[in-house]
Amino acid sequence: MHQSVLLNKAVSYLNLRKGAVVVDATVGGGGHSEEILKSILPGGRVIGIDADLEALAIARDRLKSFGGSFTPVNDNFRNIDRILKIQNIKNVDAVLLDIGISSYQLDDASRGFSIRSDASLDMRMDRSSGITAYDVVNKYKEEKLSEIIENFGEERFHNRIARFIKDARERKAIETTGELAEIVKMAVGYKYRNLKIHPATRTFQAIRIFVNDELGALEEALKSAIFWLKPGGRIVVISFHSLEDRIVKNMFKGYSKLSVLKIITKKPLIPEREEVINNPRSRSAKLRVAERIEQ
């Protein structure tokens, strides 16, 4: 079961009313959508997007009692424009993005997201298309690998890790997450011995972000979502690492200078201690809110 992060805060900052039209751009297990639906019915509607067909199936099942008020859409959230046009929607009252991966994806070893289980190197959110982590790790030039690990993992030892990966794959293709984690550990494990995180955490994050073009998708989604909001409509974004949070912060700031958005959270909101204890995956969450200005 995926425990929705910052559930109450996110839903209350969406400022919902009965009859509202809401985009949940990362429906995942449907936890946020469920609370949103309770606040907007009767008369409201949630367009629930997820790139992951398996996630959407779980959400659809969980939300079946809401009938036609929940519209599941299997697509990348970077396509919000196209999705809302197809749904014949003019504008929306609120948008939620709770980015990253869900516990379902992390706990399903076969997806290849987790350092702690040994599975084939996939890491795609949408398993029907795109390059896999296997392609990146085995086919990309050492310099490109190093750049990916530096830019998307903010990993200091990117050069050393890329060199170890190249040396290892010359002997034999790197097939599994376990093999990759071991190679990274060999490259930098001793430098991480006093830290709590696994030495391959940043490398895994980097490859996942690259495979899914997560930062590009986030930028496109934010730009579109902001323009679909009604005056007074709210956008709430929950992010899980500094690269994402920086994009959200800068985008909100840019649009507030243009008088398109009013920033509601000067500083990002974070989970209470109790939530972090109950759900350690929430520990790095940051929530930012902005409101569309009347023009």
Ligand SMILES: C[S@@+](CC[C@H](N)C(=O)[O-])C[C@H]1O[C@@H](n2cnc3c(N)ncnc32)[C@H](O)[C@@H]1O
């Ligand atoms: C943290 S989970 C969301 C959990 C959800 N809010 C809940 O309460 O259960 C993030 C979800 O966003 C999806 N996702 C991530 N990037 C996406 C993208 N670019 N387009 C569409 N879905 C995406 C993932 O597949 C995952 O299911």
